[in-house]
Each structure stands twice: as structure tokens, then as C-alpha cells.
Amino acid sequence: MADEEYFRGISKIPYVAGAGAGNVLGFKYYNAQEVLLGKTMEDWLSFSVCYWHTFRGTGADPFGFPTLCRPWDDGKDSMETAKRRMHAAFEFFTKLGVKYYTFHDRDVAPEGSTLEESNRNLVEITDLALQLQKKTGIRVLWVTCNLFAHPRYMNGAATNPDSHVLAYAGAQVKKGLEIAKKLGAENFVFWGGREGYLTLHNTDVAAELRHMANFFKMAVAYKEKIGLKCQFLIEPKPKEPCRHQYDYDAMSVIGFLKHFGLDSHFKLNIEPNHTTLAGHSYEHDIVVASAFGMLGSVDSNTGSPDLGWDTDQFPMDIKNTTMVMKSIVEQGGLQPGGLNFDAKVRRESTDLEDLFIAHIGAMDAFARGLRNAVKIIEEGVIAQMVKERYLSFSTGIGQKVEEGTATLEELEEFTMRNGEPKITSGKQEKYESIINHYL
Ligand SMILES: [Mn+2]
Known part of the structure; x- marks a missing residue:
């Protein structure tokens, strides 16, 4: 298992400046060690691959069954499969040449029938992750807990009307923070997938927001108690799956954090596909978060605004990447954040190599965006x-x-x-x- 090669026929992705249009398995703009404005491209961009779409994505959508067959998946949610998948993931990161990855606790290890069993699985899998991190030098950009998929969270996690569910979520976050420390994660993300409402008739908005703030205060206290040195991030999203989500957009989250005295403990992880769902332009939340000194990291993806869903597509639009990189360079970089590809290949993109083509294309789109942004800033006309x-x-x-x-x-x-x-x-x-x- 450890020496099995999953991406056969693909070796380390090279920098091939000037290559022809048909060469999509090389970087034409991303030259990791090239220095721009005093920093390497690798440091400006800090690319990260996400576990959930790239290694757990099946192509299933609300209308159709899975379309993607992966050589590391046998359809079983077992520890054996989880370990095979972890080896495949590190092969992918290494060949692509990224330094970071991101994951939810339940992406990497199967959920057990009790919290104790889930925790045991997570500890065992992250032992393997730590071993592979040490071997390859690849690091965790951020960890997050999945507090939205399991049925227990259908009415929310930190904003659930039942304190028992909130307690379960807190226990899950406690273990997530311990795992973040063990793996040396640089950030920890909270995405409130079901922190919102479907109808106001059954919802006490003030109580839910207060509970969410108190939940975050417990997380801050435990982070400090265990000496976890990482940046906490909140990822805004206006809706989907809820009709309304409290972390609506950058300005809503900044207002929430300041109201509850949490703003010194958190920054924002901005996902432009969420920004456009909120009815703003692509780079709006990047600019707003940065203006308040709160831009911590970016989930670099894009949507199809004409469709109106969170489609998590790979960012390929050079104007968008230029505007994002302009904000990032103007604030001096994102560290300890980075550009995490919270993006999935389309369910019709069924070849294994499409995973590489998608990431390479998006990395090159951001590398061009960076080069453009540097020119805009250096010439200073704007x-x-x-x-x-x-x-x-x-x-x-x-x-x-x-x-x-x-x-x-x-x-x-x-x-x-x-x-x-x-x-x-x-x-x-x-x-x-x-x-x-x-x-
Ligand atoms: Mn995201």
C-alpha cells in the first residue's frame, strides 16, 4: 500500500514557460522559486489542496449518482481505505508540488458508532498523516471539523436549539484542536454550514448568536490551554444549505466578532463562490476583510453566478485572480494563510488526470494573477x-x-x-x- 503508485504516468509537474496551448500538465506561469517583490511565488501563493473534494469527491449531485471512480476507493468507509487514500493524497501533493493541504476531521477518518471510536480512528489516521508530513515536508494549512453532515447536526451545531447537540459539537472541536496541534496546522477553520435558519418562526436568533459566540469563546480558551499556535478563521457563506446563515458575508462576520469581543482571536477565510452567492462581486469580501486587517486565508474557487449554487469550480478567470492577488500583495501576503483549492472537478470530468489538469490550471491562473498584480502595484498608476x-x-x-x-x-x-x-x-x-x- 505504501509503495503503490496511484497516479501512474504522471511525474513531478514541471515549469514549462512558453509551452504550447496543448500542454496542460506543466506550469507556464507558476515558477515556485521565482522572486517577485521580495518573496518567492511559492510564498505569495501558498497553494493548498483540499481533501474533501479531491479525495472524497464522487461526482454525486442532488440529481445524480456518483460518476468518479478512484483507484484508492473501494466504496467502503473503512480504516484500510482511509489509509490507502492518505497515501494517494500525499503522492498527489508531492507530484503537484504544493506545500499544504486542508481537511475536515471526517474526511480523513471514518466516523465511528461512538465519539470514542471516531476519536480513535482520527488519532490513528493522523499518526500516518504526521509520518507522511515528515517524509515529504508537506504541511497542514488548516484543519476543520465537519459539524454539518451528520443527521445530529441538521438543526445546527453551535446554534442548535438542543444543548446536547452543541455539547457533541464542542467535544468534536476539542479533539479537532488537539489534532491541529499534533499536525502543526497553521490555521483552524470554522465554517457554519448549518448555523442559520430555515424558518424564523421556530428560531430565537439572539439566543443562537449568543450560543455561537460562547462556543467560539470555549474554543479560544481550549486553544490557549493546550498551547495551540494557529490562527482561528471563520468562513462566511450567506446560504446553502440553510436559507440564511449567520456568517453571511465578511462584514456580517466582522460585526459579529466585534460585538462579542472575539475579533482579536479570529480572522476570515474568504471563499469567492460564497461571496458571489451573497450577491457581491467576486473580490468584494477579499477587499472588505483586508480593509479591516481580517483577511486570513482564501478558499480559492469560483461559481457560475448564472446558476446560483455553490458549485466550487476551479478558479480559471485571470481578471478574478488578478484582483484577489492585488489585495493579497497590498496587505503584504496571507501568512499563515494561503490559497486553498476548495474546488472540485465537474462530475463529467471523469479522468484521473483531470484532477491534475484542474489544479495546474488554477495554480497557473493565480500565478498569472500574481504577476499582473505585481505589475499593477509596481507601476502604481491605479x-x-x-x-x-x-x-x-x-x-x-x-x-x-x-x-x-x-x-x-x-x-x-x-x-x-x-x-x-x-x-x-x-x-x-x-x-x-x-x-x-x-x-
Ligand atoms: Mn470553503
């Missing part, structure tokens, strides 16, 4: 235009507003003296043309 747009806040009455020392009386006096402000063009098309110049 930054200078934005600076000039706000110039009136650097002197006089604008400066007093900026510093928070102005009064309404002073604004009135200024206006009486200066009359009507002049009309200023927003220049949207000029900005759009300049961005296109860099793509």
Missing part, C-alpha cells in the same frame, strides 16, 4: 489615481474629518464659505481600461 481621488482629505476641513476632529458646525461654516462642490468624474471606464491593460 494607486496614484485613487490617491488623487481622496486628496481633499489630506488638508483643511477634509483632514479634520479624516482625523475625527471635525464638527457639524465646522462643516456648515466651511460650506457657507465655499458654496457648491464642483462635479468630479468617477472615471470608471478609465479604471476598467487600465486594469485590462495588465491582464
